[in-house]
Amino acid sequence: MNFNSVIFLIYxxxxxxxxxxLPHKARWAFLLLASYFFYAYHNVWLIFLILGTTLVxxxxxxxxxxxxxxxxxxxxxxxxxxxxxxxxxxFKYLDFAITSVVSFVNLFGGEASYTxxxxxxxxxxxxxxxQTLSYVIDVYKGKFAAETHFGYYALFVSFxxxxxxxxxxxxxNLLPQLKAAKKIDVDCFSYGFQYxxxxxxxxxxxxxxxxxxxxxxxGNIASASGASLLxxxxxxxxxxxxxxxxxxxxxxxxxxLLGIHLTKNFDHPYLSKSVREFYRRWHITLNSWLTDYIxxxxxxxxxxxxxxxxxxxVVFLVSGFWHGASWNYVIWGxxxxxxxxxxxxxxxxxxxxxxxxxxxxxxxxxxxxPITFMIICSTWVFFRASDISSALLVYQRIFxxxxxxxxxxxxxxxxxxxxxxxxxxxxxxxxxxxxMNLKPDEEGNYDARQIFSxxxxxxxxxxxxxxxxxxxxxxxxxxxxxxxxx
Numbered sequence: 001m002n003f004n005s006v007i008f009l010i011y012x013x014x015x016x017x018x019x020x021x022l023p024h025k026a027r028w029a030f031l032l033l034a035s036y037f038f039y040a041y042h043n044v045w046l047i048f049l050i051l052g053t054t055l056v057x058x059x060x061x062x063x064x065x066x067x068x069x070x071x072x073x074x075x076x077x078x079x080x081x082x083x084x085x086x087x088x089x090x091f092k093y094l095d096f097a098i099t100s101v102v103s104f105v106n107l108f109g110g111e112a113s114y115t116x117x118x119x120x121x122x123x124x125x126x127x128x129x130x131q132t133l134s135y136v137i138d139v140y141k142g143k144f145a146a147e148t149h150f151g152y153y154a155l156f157v158s159f160x161x162x163x164x165x166x167x168x169x170x171x172x173n174l175l176p177q178l179k180a181a182k183k184i185d186v187d188c189f190s191y192g193f194q195y196x197x198x199x200x201x202x203x204x205x206x207x208x209x210x211x212x213x214x215x216x217x218x219g220n221i222a223s224a225s226g227a228s229l230l231x232x233x234x235x236x237x238x239x240x241x242x243x244x245x246x247x248x249x250x251x252x253x254x255x256x257l258l259g260i261h262l263t264k265n266f267d268h269p270y271l272s273k274s275v276r277e278f279y280r281r282w283h284i285t286l287n288s289w290l291t292d293y294i295x296x297x298x299x300x301x302x303x304x305x306x307x308x309x310x311x312x313x314v315v316f317l318v319s320g321f322w323h324g325a326s327w328n329y330v331i332w333g334x335x336x337x338x339x340x341x342x343x344x345x346x347x348x349x350x351x352x353x354x355x356x357x358x359x360x361x362x363x364x365x366x367x368x369x370p371i372t373f374m375i376i377c378s379t380w381v382f383f384r385a386s387d388i389s390s391a392l393l394v395y396q397r398i399f400x401x402x403x404x405x406x407x408x409x410x411x412x413x414x415x416x417x418x419x420x421x422x423x424x425x426x427x428x429x430x431x432x433x434x435x436m437n438l439k440p441d442e443e444g445n446y447d448a449r450q451i452f453s454x455x456x457x458x459x460x461x462x463x464x465x466x467x468x469x470x471x472x473x474x475x476x477x478x479x480x481x482x483x484x485x486x
Contacts, residue, residue: 001041003250004204004469005478011038015160016257024181028151031159031178031258038160039124046122049087054157056083057132058150061139065146077140081133088129091119096325123484124164126322128157130289135171137293144171152179159260161251165244165483167265168285174260182259194436195253197458200465201430202246206423208472208479210235210242213410218384221393226402229394236384237377238427241270243482244283268431270376273368275339278376286322290315309344313337323383328391332382339375433457 001008015034022030040047060080064073089097095116105112135156138144147153156175162168217224217232224232248265255262265284272278279287291300298311313334320333350364385391410416436454472479 001038002478002480003247004200006473007041012254012257019258020184028155028178032151032155035155035158035160035163039158039163042123043120046120049091049122049125050128050158051154053084053087053128053132054154056080057136057157058147058153061136061146062148064136064140073140077136080136084129084132084136088125091122091125093321093325094119100327127166127168128163130168130286130322132157134168134289134293138171147171147175149179159255161254161258162262165247165251165481166283166285167248167251167263168289169263173263177260185259188256188259190436192253192256194433194458195249195256197253197436197461197465198430198433199246199249199251199253200469201426201461202242202249203481204246204465204472205468206427206430207239207242207246209419209423209468210239211479214239214384218386218390218394220406221385221390221397223406224397225404225406225408226398226400227404228406228408230398230402231408233377233381233384233394233398237270237373237380238424240380240383240482241266242427247481247483270373271369272372273365274343274372275336275375276343278372279336279340286319290319294318305344309341312340312344316340327388328382328385331388331391332379335379335382339379 001011011034015031018030019027019034036047039050057080060076063076067073067076095118099116102112135144135153139146147156152175155178156169156171159169159174159178214232214236217228218236221229245266252262252264263285267281267284269278269281272281295311295315298314299307300311301308303311316333316337317330318333319336320330323329323333381394382388382391385394434453434457436458
C-alpha cells in the first residue's frame, strides 16, 4: 500500500480512530492485524515470508537467552542468521548471483546459460531483515532481553509505518513503546500532522515533479545533451531525497499519531561539508546499523590505517549490495567508500591548510557544502542509470557534449520554470517549517496568533499537496517510492 494512494488516505484515519478507541490491552492485536493487512495489500502471499522471518528470529532469541551452553547459543545465532539472510538472498540476489557467474564463465570462452527465476521481490525485505538480525544479535550479546510475547514482537517486525522503507528500528527503542499504555496527547497529533505534511510535500510536490524530467532524460541518454543530463542528475539528487526523506517523514508522522516515536532518518544531508558527514546525516538508521554490526566488529577506526580503510570499503560494499542486486549499486557503494578513504588520507593536510587563519577556515567551510553536494551528485549517476554502460555514457556526455541541446525543451515553458523555482524553494525551506503548535497553555487557553500563523503556513501546503496529487493521479496514476524496490 503506497502512502500516496487513495486507499491509504482511508486506511490511516480508520486505524488511528480504532486504535485510540480500543483499550490498551487490545491495541497491539489490532495494530498487528492492521500492519499485516497493510503488507498483504501489496501481495497476500508475502505475509508468509515476513511471518517466517519473525518466527525464526523470535524463537532463536528465546533459545539463545534460555540456554547456558555457549555452543548452543552460537548454533542458534548462526542458524537464525543463515535462515534470515538465506531468504533475503533467494528472493533478492539469487538471479543476480547466478547470472553474474554465467557471464563470467562466458567471458572466458565458456558456454553456460541460465533462465532467470524472476522471483517477486518482497517489498521491505531488506529493512525487516536488518531489523530482525539486530534483534537476535543484541539478545545474543546480552544488550536486550528476548521478548516473550510473540504478538508484540511480531508487531515490532511488521509495524506498518516503517515496515516497507524504514527507519530501521532497534528493539530497545520500538518494543517498549509498543507495549506502553498511552493516552491521547495534543503534541502527538500536532507533530504527527506536521511530519505528514512535510513528507507529502517532499514526495508529491518535490520528488514526483522532478522525477518526470529525470525519467525522461535518463530514459534517452544517447540523444540527451550534457547540460540536460547534468540538470537531471542534480534533480535526481533532490528527487531521491524528497522521495526517501518524504517516506520517512510520513512514517514518523503516522507513528506519532499513534503515540509512537520513530528514529530520525535524515538530518539536512545536503548541508554536509564532507562525504563522511553526508553519511552521518543520510539514511541515519541504515548507516548506524552498518556501523554497529559490521564496521565496529571489524575493528572500526581502532586499528592501523590500512585496516581502517579496508573496513570502510567493506561497509560500503555491503551498503551497495543491500541497495540492490546490480553491479551499479556495488560500484555506487565502493565509489562512496573510496571518497571517504580519500578524505581520511587528506584530512591532516586539509586541516593544516584551513587552520592557518579564521577567514580561510570560513571560506573553506562555505565552499565545501556545494562541492560536497556536487560530489554526491556525481555518485548518484550509478544509482540512477539502468546499467554501468549507461552510467559511463552519462559522464561522457556531460564532459564531452555539454552544449545545450536535446532534453531541455521543458525549460522553454514559463510554467515549467516557475514550478522548478517553487520546487527548489520548497526543497530548501521545507526542513525549516515552524512547529505546528496547537497545544493550550496551563490554563487551557489557546494562543490565537500561534494558531493563525500555523494555519497561514500549513493550509497552503495542504492545498498544494492536493493539487499536485490530483494532477498526478489524472495524468500518470500513483507513483511508487524509490526505496520500495530495496
